[in-house]
Amino acid sequence: MTANPSAAQTAVNAAAAASRAAEAASGTPAAVLHADPRFRELKHRFRWFVFPVTAIFLAWYLLYVLLCAYARDFMAHKVVGNVNVALVFGLGQFAATFLTAWVYSRYAARRLDPLSAELRAEAAK
Amino acid sequence: MTDHKTLTIALFTVFIVVTLAITVVAGRRTRSAADFYAGGRSFSPLQNGVAIGGDYMSAASFLGIAGILALSGYDGFLYSIGFLVAWIVALLLVAEPLRNSGRFTMADAISERLRSPQVRVAAGISTIVVSIFYLIAQMVGAASVISLLLGVSSDASRIWTIVAVGALMIFYVTVGGMKGTTWVQIVKAVLLMIGACVMTVWVLAKFHFNISDLLGAAAHQSGKGDGFLQPGLKYGATDGWSKLDLISLGIALVLGTAALPHILVRFYTVPDAKSARKSVNWAIAIIGTFYLMTLVIGFGAAALVGSKTIKTADPSGNTAATRLAEYLGGGPGTNGGAVMLAFIAAVAFATILAVVAGLTLASSSSFAHDLWAGVFRRGRTTDAGEVKVAKIAAIVIGGVAIALSVFARELNVAFLVALAFAIAASANLPAIVFSLFWKRFTKAGAVAGVFGGLVSAIVVVSLSPIVWGGASDTKPAVTLTAAQADKCGVDAKNKHVGNATALLSCTKVAPIPLENPGLISIPVGFICAAAGTILTSRRRTDADDQAFEELEVRALTGAGAH
Numbered sequence: 300m301t302a303n304p305s306a307a308q309t310a311v312n313a314a315a316a317a318s319r320a321a322e323a324a325s326g327t328p329a330a331v332l333h334a335d336p337r338f339r340e341l342k343h344r345f346r347w348f349v350f351p352v353t354a355i356f357l358a359w360y361l362l363y364v365l366l367c368a369y370a371r372d373f374m375a376h377k378v379v380g381n382v383n384v385a386l387v388f389g390l391g392q393f394a395a396t397f398l399t400a401w402v403y404s405r406y407a408a409r410r411l412d413p414l415s416a417e418l419r420a421e422a423a424k
Numbered sequence: 425m426t427d428h429k430t431l432t433i434a435l436f437t438v439f440i441v442v443t444l445a446i447t448v449v450a451g452r453r454t455r456s457a458a459d460f461y462a463g464g465r466s467f468s469p470l471q472n473g474v475a476i477g478g479d480y481m482s483a484a485s486f487l488g489i490a491g492i493l494a495l496s497g498y499d500g501f502l503y504s505i506g507f508l509v510a511w512i513v514a515l516l517l518v519a520e521p522l523r524n525s526g527r528f529t530m531a532d533a534i535s536e537r538l539r540s541p542q543v544r545v546a547a548g549i550s551t552i553v554v555s556i557f558y559l560i561a562q563m564v565g566a567a568s569v570i571s572l573l574l575g576v577s578s579d580a581s582r583i584w585t586i587v588a589v590g591a592l593m594i595f596y597v598t599v600g601g602m603k604g605t606t607w608v609q610i611v612k613a614v615l616l617m618i619g620a621c622v623m624t625v626w627v628l629a630k631f632h633f634n635i636s637d638l639l640g641a642a643a644h645q646s647g648k649g650d651g652f653l654q655p656g657l658k659y660g661a662t663d664g665w666s667k668l669d670l671i672s673l674g675i676a677l678v679l680g681t682a683a684l685p686h687i688l689v690r691f692y693t694v695p696d697a698k699s700a701r702k703s704v705n706w707a708i709a710i711i712g713t714f715y716l717m718t719l720v721i722g723f724g725a726a727a728l729v730g731s732k733t734i735k736t737a738d739p740s741g742n743t744a745a746t747r748l749a750e751y752l753g754g755g756p757g758t759n760g761g762a763v764m765l766a767f768i769a770a771v772a773f774a775t776i777l778a779v780v781a782g783l784t785l786a787s788s789s790s791f792a793h794d795l796w797a798g799v800f801r802r803g804r805t806t807d808a809g810e811v812k813v814a815k816i817a818a819i820v821i822g823g824v825a826i827a828l829s830v831f832a833r834e835l836n837v838a839f840l841v842a843l844a845f846a847i848a849a850s851a852n853l854p855a856i857v858f859s860l861f862w863k864r865f866t867k868a869g870a871v872a873g874v875f876g877g878l879v880s881a882i883v884v885v886s887l888s889p890i891v892w893g894g895a896s897d898t899k900p901a902v903t904l905t906a907a908q909a910d911k912c913g914v915d916a917k918n919k920h921v922g923n924a925t926a927l928l929s930c931t932k933v934a935p936i937p938l939e940n941p942g943l944i945s946i947p948v949g950f951i952c953a954a955a956g957t958i959l960t961s962r963r964r965t966d967a968d969d970q971a972f973e974e975l976e977v978r979a980l981t982g983a984g985a986h
Contacts, residue, residue, distance in 0.1 A: 327970070329974040329983070329984070338977065352516060353516050360674070364674035364675075367660070367670065374655055379636065380639075383650075389501050389505055399512050399516075400511075403516060404702075411980075
């Protein structure tokens with residue numbers, strides 16, 4: 300992931316210009332935006348992030364539920380004092396939730412919002 | 425000595441007066457349909473995040489989870505975790521695209537690209553069914569909780585509690601609309617967080633902030649030893665089916681939240697998708713902190729009050745949190761104990777009212793906007809006309825919920841919360857996710873998914889041990905109390921009853937041993953939606969493709985969003 304969103308935007312600007320020429324022929328404003336390479340990039344960035352991250356996150360949760368159902372001896376193992384694996388794993392679900400929300404928000408602010416705002420502004424014209 | 429009942433009623437009254445005043449003020453500022461349905465889309469992310477917390481954290485998740493933790497130990501934590509992690513699905517997949525593509529209701533977002541009255545009707549029906557099930561669970565729960573808190577257990581007091589709670593929620597919704605309801609939820613969430621925070625710090629201080637000591641004391645006082653701190657005392661305790669039931673519950677909780685209509689409409693109350701994202705982040709912070717605190721409260725109740733004392737007061741453990749509050753204040757019979765008990769009881773009351781108001785608003789909005797304006801009048805309505813219908817719908821739906829709750833007041837309806845989550849995950853989620861992300865998705869697929877998920881969830885529950893209580897490997901025979909035996913119409917020595925609170929029969933064995941339908945109904949919902957789509961995919965036109973392109977652009981950029 301590059302930290303600089305404008306670099307990616309410049310990269311697609313050339314292609315955008317080309318598509319703008321073609322857009323006169325096609326119909327609605329939405330169709331024009333949809334054909335814009337910057338929109339394809341936005342869609343790609345969005346899907347590339349949220350689908351795998353949702354899948355990994357749900358797998359982590361499912362692992363926890365399965366362990367609760369089928370690996371009770373493992374979950375009963377004490378880590379420190381009266382704190383056992385089940386409690387640590389449960390708190391791990393909280394940690395994963397907070398972490399995922401934070402990582403996604405950072406990603407969205409850097410890689411999605413600027414591109415999305417740019418396209419929205421153009422559509423409003 | 426202060427009588428806690430007088431104080432509790434005084435605090436209830438203060439809460440009611442304050443929220444009614446807020447509602448009236450909010451009502452004066454409600455003019456357009458966008459004001460009534462979506463609070464004018466003018467709430468800040470923080471306000472909406474707090475309100476989401478207020479809408480979501482029900483009495484079931486405060487009193488109920490604390491009770492399960494106090495009686496069955498670790499298994500209460502499974503609920504907390506499911507209720508929290510579900511927000512990631514809402515954050516990543518649903519909140520922002522839904523905010524951009526819909527207008528006032530869940531059905532708006534689903535039927536946006538499919539443009540079909542049938543899809544709107546299906547989504548509207550599902551919205552109303554989920555909300556009414558959830559409402560009944562809250563209202564019947566309210567009746568028993570408030571009876572317990574006030575120490576009155578007559579049948580008449582239960583009925584009057586249900587009627588009073590119903591009348592208040594109808595007032596909040598009809599007078600204050602989304603603005604009034606939101607402020608009630610914000611006030612409730614702040615109260616709930618303050619109450620939970622005070623109790624958590626107090627419990628931890630008693631154990632010198634040593635978590636291990638708290639856990640040890642809880643395990644010891646529960647009389648169940650180390651098993652109290654491990655999964656399995658309540659869920660998945662018997663045969664393989666009960667383990668599947670645990671998984672079924674977990675999946676429904678995590679997939680249901682992002683498809684609960686009364687939660688989804690909250691995303692429309694902020695100006696744009698970015699604000700929707702920020703409000704979910706606030707909600708995650710608040711809800712996560714809250715569920716961490718319930719862990720301390722539940723284990724604290726077991727450690728300090730004792731599981732036995734809690735169980736004697738109420739077999740389901742709903743009074744664990746209030747008993748703990750009383751103990752922390754100085755114990756029964758002391759002024760401090762009475763004050764703390766009254767305060768936490770008032771918080772629980774506020775919790776119930778805010779949740780039922782949100783549910784009534786979501787279902788009446790859907791009735792007016794989806795069924796009446798969208799389908800019956802086919803869009804030939806005015807804003808004012810639609811809002812008027814929504815208010816009438818709130819009164820009718822509220823009235824129906826009151827009647828059903830009075831009718832069901834003696835039944836064990838706690839399962840309805842889990843059922844509402846399961847229906848949301850089975851009927852609504854496939855339609856929402858496929859309509860947002862699947863190009864080939866069709867009207868027939870949406871209708872098939874909604875009805876397939878809805879019907880299968882209800883069918884599985886109606887064949888489950890919740891309805892048929894006969895003893896089996898999954899539900900071993902229980903020792904009946906005289907009252908239970910009387911209710912079931914069997915001899916107290918009868919050894920064929922596995923669930924004495926079964927709705928239809930205590931002795932007939934359930935055909936499907938799952939109490940949570942999600943494991944079956946969620947795949948059925950998704951498969952129906954996919955199959956309906958594939959079977960009708962040849963009927964897709966260029967206009968359909970174009971509608972999806974428009975939706976994608978709107979969902980991702982917010983261009984053209986309401």
